[in-house]
Amino acid sequence: MHGPGAGHAGPEAILTGVTIKALIFDFDGLLVDTETTLLESWRWEWQRHGLELEPAGFFADHGGDVNESRYVALAGAVGPAYDRESSHLLRTAHRARLNAALQPAPGITDWLDRAAGLGLRLAVASSSGSAHVSPLLDQVGLRDRFEVLATGDEVGAHKPDPGVYLLALDRLGLLAEEAVAFEDTAHGVTAARTAGLRCVAVPNPHADHRRFLAADLLLPSAVSMSLDAVLAELAA
Structure with a gap:
């Protein structure tokens, strides 16, 4: 020792x-x-489009970034008006605000x-x-x-x-x-x-x-x- x-x-x-x-x-x-801030950032982004995120199955059974599939799901729910780039920028900015309060x-x-x-x-x-x-x-x-x-x-x-x-x-x-x-x-x-x-x-x-x-x-x-x-x- x-x-x-x-x-x-x-x-x-x-x-x-x-x-x-x-x-x-x-x-x-x-x-x-950070798991909660991730989920809350996605709930916020769905709500911004007048939609409700179903949390069941949100977290993957493996590590790494699976956000691309989450954007695909949101795009399917929103329809042709969905702006992927704007959605990403707004969601990540919101998550950064949530993360700033973490301890x-x-x-x-x-x-x-x-x-x-x-x-x-x-x-x-x-x-x-x-x-x-x-x-x-x-x-x-x-x-x-x-x-x-x-x-x-x-x-x-x-x-x-x-x-x-x-x-x-x-x-x-x-x-x-x-x-x-x-x-x-x-x-x-x-x-x-x-x-x-x-x-x-x-x-x-x-x-x-x-x-x-x-x-x-x-x-x-x-x-x-x-x-x-x-x-x-x-x-x-």
Whole structure:
């Protein structure tokens, strides 16, 4: 063990006899609730056309940007008068306004503080691109917490493909058994587990908790359990 946690047997040292050296976090919906701002931006855009968005099926079962299919659906609902370029500009501007008010998800900062106290290294593994992830991490004051960023524009496939987790592990220089992943979606859990990581699931507000059977631990929020208790529960 190294860093601030050296010299004592912290909970990171007892997971199946392997020293846990790093925590790897998903971004959207876990560190900050960008999933809600995405949905709300699309609801707003449908309402601007006098229409109601049906939220069922809105969120894809994989990572990455699926907005093109959403524009196609809206165009079909609006008809020939639909202006795709204007729609995109107005919706993304509205989402930017919503994102400007974002803060770290409840309990996340406490987990990151405790991780620093235990000497754990921190990484982000997100299917979103770096142009989305990095500015928002800066905005909410979390960018400096993370030693490594691995994003969807750097790998060939999005979650549930494990590529972005394997990239994060490579940049950390660690084996999968030396890290724990934190995810808010079922396909994210699949990606982490396929990469060989243990995974803690903290479903976002729009995720079905019943779909997280592959997670090693399922929590309602980061507030519900301290990081020490999370690591102890994984060890048990």
